[in-house]
Amino acid sequence: MAGKLVILSGPSGTGKSTIAKQLLKNEKFNLSFSISVCTRKKREGEIEGKDYYFLTIDKFKSKIEDNEFLEWEEVYPTCYYGTLKIEVERIKSMGKNVIFDVDVNGALSIKRSYKEDAVTIFIKPPSIEALEERLQNRSTETDDNLAKRLRKANMEMAYARKFDHIVINENLENAVKEAEEIVEKFIP
Numbered sequence: 001m002a003g004k005l006v007i008l009s010g011p012s013g014t015g016k017s018t019i020a021k022q023l024l025k026n027e028k029f030n031l032s033f034s035i036s037v038c039t040r041k042k043r044e045g046e047i048e049g050k051d052y053y054f055l056t057i058d059k060f061k062s063k064i065e066d067n068e069f070l071e072w073e074e075v076y077p078t079c080y081y082g083t084l085k086i087e088v089e090r091i092k093s094m095g096k097n098v099i100f101d102v103d104v105n106g107a108l109s110i111k112r113s114y115k116e117d118a119v120t121i122f123i124k125p126p127s128i129e130a131l132e133e134r135l136q137n138r139s140t141e142t143d144d145n146l147a148k149r150l151r152k153a154n155m156e157m158a159y160a161r162k163f164d165h166i167v168i169n170e171n172l173e174n175a176v177k178e179a180e181e182i183v184e185k186f187i188p
């Protein structure tokens, strides 16, 4: 099976990217990660063209004007993130399925475009307090960024019911198993 879209979303710090990595390792799902474009600063250890395509805000805006995005969002003030149409085409043309790690609006927007060819999975933290603790421990964020991410998390939690599936990440191993079961049914 190829050309199916698996969309992971949920607040930052819920373990979305760890779950995505585990799903990517599972060869039977034949998944490849959709590399997004973003305008935030590269974090230590991140690689251009692997984690993200890092662009200036001006370049990002010119891609919006040229209608190059499948979807894009100003996820945090002045931080733009988006999925390029050619990124999805690139992966599909390799005969693979696509996995996304995008914000809630991006997820629902991709689902609107691809309908039954896409499945949306909301990764939920056990509580906002647990999420705060995880973000603090991650220590990749400044206090200001942490506050921004927590404010957004509260809003994002309200979107959970719009997703095809909700996985609560209380225990990573179980959350990965649940996500695998969902993908297994979707990509038989």
Ligand code: 5GP
Pocket (backbone or CB within 6 Å): 009, 010, 011, 012, 036, 037, 040, 071, 072, 073, 075, 081, 082, 083, 101, 102, 103, 104, 105, 106, 107
């Ligand atoms: P981070 O800065 O932690 O890498 O990502 C911040 C948020 O942006 C995460 O919720 C992530 O899922 C989301 N994000 C990453 N790429 C995209 C994208 O292409 N489109 C949208 N809408 N959100 C994205």
